[in-house]
Amino acid sequence: MMPEATRSDDAPATSDGPLLTDRDGEVAILTLNRAAARNSLSESLVDALAAAFETITPDRTVKAIVLTGAPPAFCAGHDLREMTEARSAGDRGRAYFERIFAKCSTVMQAIVACPKPVIASVEGIATAAGCQLVATCDLAVAGESARFATPGVNIGLFCSTPMVALTRNVSPKHAMEMLLTGDMVSAGRAEQIGLINKVVATGDAMDSAMALARQIAAKSPLTVRTGKKTFYRQREMPLAEAYAYTARIMTENMLARDAEEGIGAFLDKRTPQWTGE
CATH class of the missing domain: 1.10.12.10 (Lyase 2-enoyl-coa Hydratase, Chain  A, domain 2)
Structure with missing residues (x-):
């Protein structure tokens, strides 16, 4: 569950928009906030994530970051409806596709480049670019009912950019199995293959991620x-x-x-x- 946040006057929590930002002491909390779309990565959400990391990265008062999703999912990947709408353009969507994949890749690199540890708190599904987000974070905690997949192969779109983060977390054969079958992977299996650090009871991922964040925030x-x-x-x-x-x-x-x-x-x-x- 979400801890009650303590906020400084110069860093209030936002209550709407595609991304919620909050503070609990030295921990910044980012919540993907498109619950009706299973927190899929629309261009506006990707832009909001980029802006958030641009702000947090130099902030010396933030010692750790927890990234989560508004229930019932963590993130279902790219927004396929938005992508489909882009096909109506004269270039069949090429400019949009190039832009959204470049922006998403920039956000993933910003997470890695951020000097503060970024911890994913996962409940529900984390698929395609959502699985990429989990793999990109430095640490990840998941509720036992969470599920992970790179299912692009099932719809004719190989998860090539998610593959970059995935192959830097799990062994080649496990990564290839996820990428070639598109099958859902349980939280327990995700822990076994190194995609996440820890499985906790469903609903407890946020508490566990926050405890980990506070432990790290106490270090130099x-x-x-x-x-x-x-x-x-x-x-x-x-x-x-x-x-x-x-x-x-x-x-x-x-x-x-x-x-x-x-x-x-x-x-x-x-x-x-x-x-x-």
Whole structure:
């Protein structure tokens, strides 16, 4: 269930529109808000997500982000009705298709580039680009009745852009099975193959995601920021290059004030006081 939020005067929650934004202490909460359309990614929703991450990314008061969907779904992927309407244009929708896929890809990259951990809280279905969203988030918690799929193959549209995030989370054969069959995957199976971190009772995903967000928010923001950036960069490097790069990062990290404070606090058996430097 949604926790009661505490809001600062300069960051009020929005109550309408395709995306709701809220705050609970140091955690930002983004809620896909197209329940009647199962929170499908219309162009307006994609634009709202892009704007939200543009605002949150530099905000030092936000330490973690939880992304969820208004019940009953997390996200059913792209808005197929909007896509079909675009076919009436003289170019049969080409300009719209190019624009929406580029915008969606930009949002996915913004989530990865955001220095704050992004945690998906999933209830209901997460399909196609919705599954892509889950795979793109740094962490994901799902209710046991949640379901995941990349079902484009069933309607003649291979889930090529969702494949990018999916193949960076699960093994090649599991990814290919999802992409080639389009079958729904249970929350338990999604956890087994590495698409999500944890399965909880239906209805408890938000509470669990918020607990995880608060736990991470209590860490040094410098350390978390450094770790997330380094994780994604080294993953694409050859082994020797990755070790050389991470050794440089660890050296710089050791020289940071927060590392000095954290190690000192550990040795002194006291709680560290983070400055983010």
